[in-house]
Amino acid sequence: MAVSSDGQNSNYYVRVDGLVTRFFTSRGIVKALDGITLGIRKGEIFGLVGESGCGKSVTANSIMDLIPDPPGRIMGGSIFIDGFNIVSDIEKMSTVNVKSETNVKVRRRKRYIKRHNYILSRIRGKKVAMIFQEPFLALNPVITSGEQIMESIMLHDRIGIANSIIRRETIKQDDIDSFVDDVLAAHDPEDRKKVINRWTRQFGFAEIEPSLNDLFENEKNRERINSEIIRIAGEEKTGIKTARLFKARDYYRQLDNVFELSLRQLEMENEQEAEVRRLSSKLAETRTALAKAKQEQDASAIEQLQGEVQNLRKEIKEASTKVDRTEIRSLGRQIRQLKMEIFRKNLPYIIALKLLRKSTEKPFKNEARKRALELLQLVNIAEPTRVIDSYPHELSGGMQQRVMIAMALSSNPRLLIADEPTTALDVTTQAQILDLIKELRSVTDSSVLFITHDLAVIAEMCDRVGVMYAGNLVEEATSNEIFFNAKHPYTQGLLQSIPKTPDGGMKFQKLSSIPGSVPNLITPPEGCRFHPRCAFKMDICEKQKPLLVDVGKGHRVACWLYPDQQKVS
Amino acid sequence: MELRFYIVRRILVLIPTLLGLTLLMFLLEAMIPPALLEIPYFNPKSGISRTIQLHNAAILLGLNLPLPLRYFKYVWLILHGDLGVMNLAGYPGSVTLAIEQAFPNTIQLALFATILALAIAIPLGTFIGARPNSVADQVGRVFSLSGFAMPAFWLAVMLQIGLGKNVITGNPFGVFPISGSVPDVPIAPSFYTNGITSPTHIPIFDALLHADWSYAWGSFMHVVLPTLTLTYGILAGILRFIRAGMVDSTYQEYVRTARAKGVPERDVIKRHIRRNALIPTVTVMGLLFASLLGGAVLVETVFNYPGLGLLSVQAAINFQIFAVIGSTLVFGVILMVANLIVDIVYALIDPRIRY
Amino acid sequence: MADVNVTGKMKPAVTAAKKRHPMLEDFSATFKAFTRNKLAVVGFSITMVYFALTILDYVYPAYLGVSNIDQVTSWVFPLTANPPTGPFIIPSTAAATAPHWWFWFGTSLSRQPILPIMLAALKTDITFTLEVVLLGLLIGITVGAVAGYLGGVVDETLMRITDIFFSVPSLILAIAFVYVLGYSLNNLLAALVILWWPTYARLTRGVTLTVKSMKFIEASRASGASKIRIIFRHVIPNVLSPSFVQLSLDLGTVVLILAGLRFINLPIISPLIPELGTMINDGNSVLVGGYWWAVTVPGVFLLIFTVAVNLMGDGLRDVFDPKLRGL
Secondary structure (H helix, E strand, O other): OOOOOOOOOOOEEEEEEEEEEEEEEOOEEEEEEEEEEEEEEOOOEEEEEOOOOOOHHHHHHHHOOOOOOOOEEEEEEEEEEOOEEOOOOHHHHEEEEEOOOOOEEEEEOHHHHHHHHHHHHHHEOOOEEEEOOOHHHHOOOOOOHHHHHHHHHHHHOHHHHHHHHHHHHOOOHHHHHHHHHHHHHOOOHHHHHHHHHHHHHHOOOHHHHHHHHHHHHHOOOHHHHHHHHHHHHHHHOOOOOHHHHHHHHHHHHHHHHHHHHHHHHHHHHHHHHHHHHHHHHHHHHHHHHHHHHHHHOOHHHHHHHHHHHHHHHHHHHHHHHHOOOHHHHHHHHHHHHHHHHHHHHOHHHHHHHHHOHHHHHHHHHHHHHHHHHHHHHHOOOOOHHHHOOOOHHHOOHHHHHHHHHHHHHOOOOOEEEEEOOOOOOOHHHHHHHHHHHHHHHHHHOOEEEEEEOOHHHHHHHOOEEEEEEOOEEEEEEEHHHHHHOOOOHHHHHHHHOOOOOOOOOOOOOOOOOOOOOOOOOOOOOOOOOOHHHOOOOOHHHHHOOOOOEEOOOOOEEOOOOOHHHHHHO | OHHHHHHHHHHHHHHHHHHHHHHHHHHHHHOOOHHHHHHHHOOHHHOOOHHHHHHHHHHHHOOOOOHHHHHHHHHHHHHOOOOOEOOOOOOOOEHHHHHHHHHHHHHHHHHHHHHHHHHHHHHHHHHHHOOOOOHHHHHHHHHHHHHHHOOHHHHHHHHHHHHEOOOOOOOOOOOEOOOOOOOOOOOOOOOEEOOEEOOOOOHHHHHHHOOOHHHHHHHHHHHHHHHHHHHHHHHHHHHHHHHHHHHHHHOOHHHHHHHHHOOOHHHHHHHHHHHHHHHHHHHHHHHHHHHHHHHHHHHHHHOOOOOHHHHHHHHHHOOOHHHHHHHHHHHHHHHHHHHHHHHHHHHHHOOOOOO | OHHHHHHHHHHHHHHHHHOOOHHHHHHHHHHHHHHHOHHHHHHHHHHHHHHHHHHHHHHOHHHHOOOOHHHOOOOOOOOOOOOOOEOOEOOOOOOOOOOOOOOOOOEOOOOOEHHHHHHHHHHHHHHHHHHHHHHHHHHHHHHHHHHHHHOHHHHHHHHHHHHHHHOOOHHHHHHHHHHHHOOOHHHHHHHHHHHHHHHHHHHHHHHHHHHHOOHHHHHHHHOOOOHHHHHHHHHHHHOHHHHHHHHHHHHHHHHHHHHHHHHOOOOOOOOOOOOHHHHHHHHHHOHHHOOOHHHHHHHHHHHHHHHHHHHHHHHHHHHHOHHHHOO
16 A cells, blocks of 8 residues: 555554544534544554543544444544555545534535545455454344355455465475475474465465374375375365456456555545645634534624634635646546456456356355364364354354454454453453454464453553543553553542552452543533543643643653643643 | 244144134124024025025034034034135135135235335335435335325225226326236136136236236236235335334444445445344234235225135125135135245244244 | 442432423423424324314314215215305305316315315214224223233233234224124224224233333332232333324224225215215216316325324334434
8 A cells, every 4th residue: 555645653553643533413412532642553452441431442443434424423633544544535525514512414425435435445354453342243143153254354355365276276296396395494393384384374275284284294205295295285176267266366456456546546635635624624623613602602702703714715715726636537537447447358257246146256255264264263263163154143252252353353454453352251251362362463463452441451461551531542651651650640540440459468458439420521521521530630620631742751641730741742 | 954843833833823713703703693694505596495405504504503513613614625605796606616716816916016015125225224314215204104104995096097098088008907807818718717727826827837928918917006006005114114124233233343344335235234124124024914915905896806805895795704704714814824934034034033 | 439429319309309390301302302303293283183173073064164064965976956055165056176276176076075075074084093093092001001910821811812813904804893793883993993902902011011020010019009000000101102103003094994995885884974985986986987086185185194194103103212212
C-alpha cells in the first residue's frame, strides 16, 4: 500500500489521532469519544483499560469503522492503519447538520459510502482483525464455524490459495530435491522441523507434515526419502486442472489492481482537498457552537458566529475552486476502464462463478478448509475435524472464542483487536485464552490491542497501557509505569480498587473505590471530565480540558496536576 | 438421520390435533337436528320408501347412538372416505367426490400464490430491510399494510374491472378470463376424467405433462387473476416479516463480526443478515397460509373458480350440511400439512432448533 | 461506600416528588412514542372519524342524511319514491350519476347519493366489529390470565383447545359455525366471538407466564391475597397491552369477514340493510352496465377504514414492543 504523506512515525502500525465518535440518539448526542490519540507499535500488546462505559469498545470499533450507523458515527480525527487513513473520506460520505441535541439531520452520499465500504472491506480482516466480547453472539448461529473461518480465508487470500494449489499440483522433482537438500543440511532437529514446516505450508501440504517429520527421523537413505516423498505428495494431489486456476488467480490479481488504484484515487483526493476539509470541519464546529448559542439565546454570540459561518462558506467555495480535479478524474476513468477490461477478459470465469458457483469455488473451498483445520489446530482445538462442522451453539464458550480467534488470524492480520475477549468466559478458560493470545502474538509477530476492565489481565499481558475515562485517554505509559508510577488520579483510584494481599498472607486490605460513577456522556462535565469525582479538583479542572502531555519516558497524562507540561504544549 | 426422527415425531404430534379437529367438526354436525341430516340421503327416484331410506341414513350416520359412539362412527366414516352426500347442480352427489374435484384447483391456486409471493417478497424484503426508514421502506410499509387491509373480494372485483375480459364494454386491457378454472374446449382432453386431470390432478401441470400447450395456456390464463389477488395479501405479510427480521438482525453482533472480517456489504446482507431474517419469516408462514386459504374462499367465489372455497360457499348458501362440514375439515387438514411443512423447513434452516 | 448508599437512597425520593403519577407518566411516554409515528397518528385519526360517524349514526342520523335509509329496499334499483333528505343530500332527478362535483361519490340507480348509504352501512359494520372484538377480548383475557396463572392441566387444556381453533382458517370456520347456528347477525356475532377469544387467550397467557414470576405478584401472594384477587387486581392490568395491539389489528379483520360473507351472499342479514359488503356485491352485479363507481366507492370506503386500523395497530405495536422502541 502506498504510504501517505502524513503516514507519521513508521514505528506505529496503527495511529489514531484526535478521534471523535458520537452517537445520535433520541435522548441527545452521546459524546462517546472526545479526541482520542494513541498509537500501537509493531509487535506490541497495547492495553486499554477503564470502567465500563468509558469508550474502550467504541475506540476498538472506531478503529475498524464498525460503529453502527445509525445511530453512531465517526465525526473527526484520523485513523492510520499501515500508513493509510481509513476515515479520510468520512466527511464526504455524509453531511451532518446538528440543529439541536435531539434533532440531527444526516445526508448520505451513496457513491462515497460505496467506495468507503469497498476499501474497508479489503482492510478489515486483512490488516486488522477483531475478537469480540461474547463469542456466542459474535458467531453467526446458522453457519458452521468452519464455514465462517473459510469465508474469511476466501475473502482475503484467493491468490495465496490458488498459488498453493498450483504449486502442489505442479510440484517438480527439482523442488523435492532442493527441499531434501535443505532438510538434510539442517542438523538440529528443531531446524529441520522448521524447514519442513515452511515447505509444507508453501506447497499446501500441511497434512503430510507429521509424516514427513517421521520420515526424516527414521529414514537416512536419500533415495528412499525421495521416493517416499513423491509417494506421499502424490496421494495429496487432487488432479484439479490448473489452467482454470491460473485464470482465477489472474482474475483476483487484477481485482487487486483495482483496489490499489482506488486507494491512490482516495489519497489524491485527500491531498487536493485537504484545505477544503480543514475549513469544512471548522464550519461544522462553528455551526455546533451556533446551535448552542441559539439554545442559550446569546445574541452577541449568535451574530458573531453567523458572520463566521458565512465567511467560512465563502472560503470553502474559494478553496474548492482551486482543487484540480483533472487528475482525480483521469484516475477514475482509469479505474472504470480497468474494471471493464477485467470484466471483458474474465467473462467466462465470472459467468462460471455466477452460474456454477459451487463447482467453480470447490478447489478454493477445499483448500480453505485445509487451512481452517490448520488454524483450529493452531488455536489448540483438540478435535478440529469435529469443530469445523459444528454450529456455534454446539461448542462451549472457550471453543467459540477459539473459533473466533482462528477466524481473526485466518489472513495473518498485523493487528489483532481483542475487545474483552475473556469477560464472558469462566476463569480457567480465561487463562487459556490469554495464554493463547500471548503465544500467537509471538508466533505471528503481530500487534495486539487488548481491551479489558481487569487490571490484573493488563499487568499480565500488556507492554503499554492506555487508561480511558469517559471518552478520553487520560494516561498512557508502559505497564510498569502505570502500576508503579501512576500519575492520573483516576488511574490511582483504579489501582487502589484492586484487591491485594500485600504480604502474601490472608490479610485483607480495605478496598477503596472511586466515589460517584461514570458521567452521562450526553451531558459530560465541562473541562476535565473526571473533575466531579476527583479528590484533587482545582478551579481550572472545571473550565479547561487538559491535554495529553509527556511527563517523561513516554509517559503521557492528561491532568492539570502536571501544569508545567500543559503550559509547554 | 435425526431429521427423519424429528419429522416422524412432528407427524405423531399432529394426531391429537387432527382428532380435535374432527371432534369440532362432529360437534358442529351434532348441533344440527338429526332429521335434517337424514333428508339429504333421501332419493325419490330410487323406489325405496322414504321411511326406510331415512332409517338407513340414520343407521349409517349413527344417529341412534349416544354421542361418543356417534363420534366414533363419524371418524370411521371419514377414515373410509365418506364425507356424506350433497345435492347441488354442477356437483356430484358425493361430497368426497366433489372435494376430490375441487381440491386440486385450490391447491394449484394456493401453490402459485405462495410461490409468487415468496419470489417477490424475498428480494424486495431484502432490499427494503437493508434500508430501514428510507423512502423505499416507507413505500414498502404502506404497501404491506394495504395488503393486510385489502378486502380480497373487492380487489378481485377491481382486477376483473381492470384486467378481465369484458364482453359488454370491451376492456382494452382485458386479457384474462374472469370466470372458471379451465378453458372451454369442445373436446375434453384425454387426461381429464370426472372433472379431475391426471396424474398430478393439478390442471396446468397435467396439461404440460401431456404436452397440451393450449390447454395449459388456457388454464394458466384463468388462474392469473385469482393468483394475483391472493398473492397480494400473503406477499404483504411475508414482506413485513422479512423486513422486521432484517432490521432485527442488522444490529446483531454476528453482523458486526462479518463486517470486521471484511465481508463486502452486499454479502453481509445476503449471507449473514438475510439468512437469519428468514427464520422468523418461516415461523409465520403457517399463519399467513391460513389467511391465504380464507382469502381463497372469497376469491374463488368472485372468479367462479371451482375450488374448495367455492364449494363451501355454494354449499353454505344452498344448505348442504355435509359439504360445508366436509370442506371445512379438508381446509383444516390442508392447513395442518402446511404447518408441518413449515416446521420441517424451520428445522432445516435453523440448526439451533433441531430435535 | 456509606456515602454512595445514602445518595442511592436519596435520589428516587427527590425525583419522585417532581414526577407525576407513575401510570400517568407511563401513559404520556407511550403517547409520545406513538405520536412520533406520523402514519400511526393518521391511522388513529381516521379510525376515530369512522367511530365518530358511527356514533352520529346512532345519535342523530338525520344529520348524516341517513334517517330513512331503513325504508330503502335496494340501493341499486329505483324502487323508492322518496329519496332521503338531509344537509349533505341534494335530491336529484337525474339517473344514476358517476361521481362529479356535486355528488362526490356518485348516486345509485334510485338516484340516491351513495355517501349516506355508506354512512348508514358503517353503523352495521362497525358496531358488529366492535362487539366481536370486545367480547372476544373480555373472554380471551380472562381465560388466558386464569389459565396462565394457574398453569398445569387448565393451561394445557386451553392450549389444546386453541390449537384446534387455529387449525382451520377463521373465515372458513366462521361459515361453518354460522351455518350450524343459523343465519343471522347475532349468530354470526356468536360464531366470531367463539373464534376470536382464543387469539387473545393465547396472547394473554404468554404474558401472564412472564408476569407471574415477577416480584410484585410474589409479594401479594405472600401477603395472603386470594388467587382470584391476584388475577384480577394484579395480573390482568399488566397483561393487556399485547391483546390491545391485536385488537386494533383485528378491527380490520373482523369487518372484512362480515363484509366478505355478505359479499358472497351468505344470508346473514337482509340485503335491504345497508352494509358495505352488500353494497359492493350489489355494485358488482350491475358492473357490466358500466356503473363502475357502485363497486369502487364502497370498496375504497371500506379499504380506508381497514388501512387506518392497521396503521394504528402497527404504530401501537411499535410502541409496545420494546425491541423496536429505541429505533
